[in-house]
Amino acid sequence: MSGSAAVVAMTNVRRVYTSVDGDRFVAIEDLSLEVGEGEIVAIVGKTGCGKSTTFNLLLGLEAPTYGSIKVLGKDPYGDFDYFRSKFGVVFQTDRLLPWRTALQNATLGLEVLGYLESQQKEIARYWLEKLELGGFEEAYPHELSGGMRQRVAIARAFSMSPEILFADEAFGHLDQSTAKRLREVFLNLVAETKKTCLLITHNIHEAIEVGSRLIVLGKPSRVLYDVRTPVGVSRAQAADLEDRILTIIEANEVVQV
Ligand SMILES: Nc1ncnc2c1ncn2[C@@H]1O[C@H](COP(=O)(O)OP(=O)(O)OP(=O)(O)O)[C@@H](O)[C@H]1O
Ligand SMILES: [Mg+2]
Structure with missing residues (x-):
């Protein structure tokens, strides 16, 4: 972590869901992690291990059953309004509104924040251009490819000038290239x-390539392994690390470093 105060701090977070029949399900067992300013952290873990739940907690969409969560020094659930412009989120599906054009989709967050229409359009056009969608501002989602739609979703996220970006399987449904x-x-x-x-x-493989840091979560969520991923890692090193991570996920045990 960098020397500055943590942007994200989760301490002994537990999230238990209770069904209508009273059955309890532990989605997050005991999760503690800190993320410093400017870090790019890739999170991997088995399906159902609580990754999206972790994001929901950090986004303040739900509260932990136990433990403390601080984002930018505040409680994302309790101080929900404070975070309205602080988060940019890109999900697996683009979540565009089909009746709005690319530009109108990209201005959505700014509209909610109460920006003047002229400002909304100026900012959104800038980001659409950055995402190589200049000329497609008036296109509707059904007229765009999956990759282009995801670009609109990314433009929408950056338009808000957020402090933290969350990407949940944002590239998972696209073809490899x-x-x-x-x-x-x-x-x-x-x-x-x-x-x-x-x-x-x-x-x-993606996690090794993208991050400055990689966190492996166990099932249910707790940190199994937390490692810095070197820039310019060789193919052989990446393959070794990939094998190691697969073994850790399978063993589902905390690796002491
Ligand atoms: N609202 C809810 N009520 C009950 N159980 C839930 C709820 N949300 C999530 N769960 C359960 O919590 C566990 C963790 O779910 P979560 O969506 O966080 O997993 P994930 O790691 O994101 O999985 P995937 O990799 O498949 O997206 C799952 O078993 C899921 O069924
Ligand atoms: Mg998920």
Whole structure:
């Protein structure tokens, strides 16, 4: 972690869901982690281990059953309004509104924040251009490819000038080459704007490539392994790390470092 105060701090977080029949299900067992300003953290873990739940907690969409969560020093659930412009989120599906054009989709967050219409359009056009969608501002989602739609979703996230970017399997449903290209575009923008970024992926290879740091979660969620991923890692090193991470996920035991 960098020397500055943590942007994200989760301490002994537990999240238990209770069904209508009173059955309890532990989605997050005991999760503690800190993320510093400007870090790009890739999070991997088995399906159902609680990755998206972790994002929901950090986004203040739900509260932990136990433990403390601080984002930018505040409680994302209790201080929900404070965070309205602080988060940019890109999900697996683009979540565009089909009746709005690319430009109107990209202005959505700014509209909610009460920006003047002229400002909304100026900012959204800038980001659509950055995402190589200049000329497609008036296109509707059904007129765009999956990759282009995801670009609109990314433009929408950056338009808000958020402090933290969350990407939950954002490139998972695209073909491999489109995903690779879009991931590069996204990460270049993250680096250029010096944002803090948390990125969930099923693709361990992707996790090694993207992050400055990689966190492996167990099932149910707790940190099994937390490692810095070197820049310019060789293919052989990446393959070794990938094998190691797969073994850790399978063993589902905390690795002491
Ligand atoms: N609202 C809810 N009520 C009950 N159980 C839930 C709820 N939300 C999530 N869960 C359960 O909590 C566990 C963790 O879910 P979560 O969506 O966080 O997993 P995930 O790691 O994101 O999985 P995936 O990789 O498949 O996206 C799952 O078993 C899921 O069924
Ligand atoms: Mg998920």
